[in-house]
Amino acid sequence: MMEPTGTDYLGADSVTDVARMLMALVSEVWIMRDRQIVTEYLLETKGAVTREELDEFVPSGDLAAQITAERERFARLVAGAPIAAVRRSVPEILERAGLEAPEAAN
Amino acid sequence: MTFLTNLDDKTLKDGAVPTFALSQRGRAGMQLLGAVQKYSSGVLRPIAAENFAADKRGKALSAEHEAAAPGESARDRINAAREVCESDNVYRLERFIQRWVAEENFNRGIPAIEERREKFEAFNAAQGDTELLGTLDLSAQVALPKYYDRVEWHLEPGGWDGYDLYGALFAYGVGPYVFSHGGYAAVGVGDDITKQRANTIRQFPKESYGRIYEPGCGGVSTLKAVNSVFPEAELHGSDLSPLLLKNGQKMASRFGFPVHLKLADAAHDTGEADESYDGVITYALHHELPPKANREMFRELFRIMKPGADIVISDPPPFRAVSMFHAVILDWDTEHREEPFFSAVLHDSLDAMLEEAGFTNVESYAIGQDQYPWVTRAVKPATLAAEAA
Ligand SMILES: C[S@@+](CC[C@H](N)C(=O)[O-])C[C@H]1O[C@@H](n2cnc3c(N)ncnc32)[C@H](O)[C@@H]1O
Numbered sequence: 396m397m398e399p400t401g402t403d404y405l406g407a408d409s410v411t412d413v414a415r416m417l418m419a420l421v422s423e424v425w426i427m428r429d430r431q432i433v434t435e436y437l438l439e440t441k442g443a444v445t446r447e448e449l450d451e452f453v454p455s456g457d458l459a460a461q462i463t464a465e466r467e468r469f470a471r472l473v474a475g476a477p478i479a480a481v482r483r484s485v486p487e488i489l490e491r492a493g494l495e496a497p498e499a500a501n
Numbered sequence: 502m503t504f505l506t507n508l509d510d511k512t513l514k515d516g517a518v519p520t521f522a523l524s525q526r527g528r529a530g531m532q533l534l535g536a537v538q539k540y541s542s543g544v545l546r547p548i549a550a551e552n553f554a555a556d557k558r559g560k561a562l563s564a565e566h567e568a569a570a571p572g573e574s575a576r577d578r579i580n581a582a583r584e585v586c587e588s589d590n591v592y593r594l595e596r597f598i599q600r601w602v603a604e605e606n607f608n609r610g611i612p613a614i615e616e617r618r619e620k621f622e623a624f625n626a627a628q629g630d631t632e633l634l635g636t637l638d639l640s641a642q643v644a645l646p647k648y649y650d651r652v653e654w655h656l657e658p659g660g661w662d663g664y665d666l667y668g669a670l671f672a673y674g675v676g677p678y679v680f681s682h683g684g685y686a687a688v689g690v691g692d693d694i695t696k697q698r699a700n701t702i703r704q705f706p707k708e709s710y711g712r713i714y715e716p717g718c719g720g721v722s723t724l725k726a727v728n729s730v731f732p733e734a735e736l737h738g739s740d741l742s743p744l745l746l747k748n749g750q751k752m753a754s755r756f757g758f759p760v761h762l763k764l765a766d767a768a769h770d771t772g773e774a775d776e777s778y779d780g781v782i783t784y785a786l787h788h789e790l791p792p793k794a795n796r797e798m799f800r801e802l803f804r805i806m807k808p809g810a811d812i813v814i815s816d817p818p819p820f821r822a823v824s825m826f827h828a829v830i831l832d833w834d835t836e837h838r839e840e841p842f843f844s845a846v847l848h849d850s851l852d853a854m855l856e857e858a859g860f861t862n863v864e865s866y867a868i869g870q871d872q873y874p875w876v877t878r879a880v881k882p883a884t885l886a887a888e889a890a
Contacts, residue, residue: 411597415601418601421537422609426525426530429529430529433525449525451525463536467536467539467540469536470537470540473537474541474545474598
């Protein structure tokens with residue numbers, strides 16, 4: 396067994412706060428991911444993009460639907476990580492990834 | 502918790518200024534809260550409910566809960582059921598996420614709206630050109646009741662009036678991006694609270710109404726629903742929050758319907774004349790008042806209603822009406838989402854309070870999933886003879 400690395404600085408009663416820290420980070424990652432999708436879209440459709448356009452842009456229509464699907468997949472992967480440890484059938488794994496299970500996987 | 506969840510531009514008055522929006526950062530951050538809460542209440546919570554149902558003690562408590570006589574105190578049972586729930590990590594994760602989102606609605610939401618202050622104020626000023634409809638009377642000297650003062654409802658820093666841009670935060674952030682998915686407090690996952698309001702208003706038994714009153718009308722989301730169902734009715738409302746009333750009048754004007762709003766403690770004195778209303782609606786109000794204040798409010802509402810007038814109420818379902826597991830979920834809000842009277846009111850009976858105040862034909866029933874919206878309705882007797890009968 397590995398030796399303990401020293402003082403347990405945080406302690407067991409800080410687990411919830413560690414989760415708060417994790418969720419703060421998750422939020423920041425998602426905000427970046429959303430910005431990246433919007434950047435790619437504006438580059439594709441307009442060829443160039445300014446920071447202000449990115450800040451002001453409100454997705455609608457198909458793009459909004461696509462971002463919603465991606466955001467839900469992201470939320471599922473993060474908040475569902477503990478579930479992923481126990482619900483591990485191939486269809487369940489594919490469903491979490493937002494993919495349909497092919498017949499052969501069932 | 503109740504607010505406009507989508508500023509459906511199709512219902513805006515012609516020529517109204519287009520809707521204001523958050524920045525990419527603000528929007529994406531709030532949208533993530535909505536997505537995580539939706540996953541939590543839509544996927545994690547049903548797993549926790551299954552785990553509770555599979556537990557031996559959970560099963561026994563559910564059976565006891567279902568067999569209990571209506572009105573029998575469920576406090577001990579709920580405490581025991583909570584212990585069973587808390588032995589399950591999925592339940593704990595689900596509750597952590599609920600709490601985290603409730604904190605973040607403000608931790609993340611306040612900066613998201615503050616960074617747009619200038620744009621919002623410009624947008625608001627442009628709306629100033631929209632003529633204000635109806636009336637707003639903030640002149641009454643209203644002592645804030647003890648139970649209301651200093652409560653940070655739903656973890657809202659400083660309470661309803663704690664930040665001047667709360668109206669904007671709910672209308673353009675928390676409402677459309679978080680609450681619109683349902684799955685918090687008594688609201689079922691996937692439920693649209695704008696539709697729930699309209700469905701509740703349809704519980705009024707008559708075809709049309711002259712004057713309708715709403716105590717605790719807040720930012721007029723419910724009066725907007727009343728206007729959509731009974732466009733002929735003259736609408737009146739009161740609240741303890743000047744900020745909500747001011748925003749309410751602006752919002753109603755923007756949607757093109759007049760409201761008459763008054764600052765008042767509706768549990769004490771509405772400032773309205775005897776027998777002057779044909780209908781009363783209350784929405785998401787009673788769980789925010791201690792039972793004693795609710796009883797006083799029903800007496801006051803009885804006074805201002807005409808004989809034969811109808812009252813329709815939507816508030817979270819009483820514990821006796823929901824499953825054992827769902828009772829634990831609802832009870833949780835009291836301690837963890839700053840709702841000091843939530844459990845006390847859900848243990849009590851609005852039906853009994855209405856009867857004590859003199860109302861008749863009292864009935865209550867659910868019109869949605871998880872027994873929500875839970876509707877209670879009653880009539881002020883048309884004549885003394887009817888009252889005696
Ligand atoms: C959860 S909000 C509901 C607002 C509104 N009914 C709606 O459907 O959007 C409850 C409201 O009741 C108000 N309130 C609480 N106690 C009150 C009282 N005694 N008299 C008048 N309003 C009260 C609060 O200020 C708050 O605006």
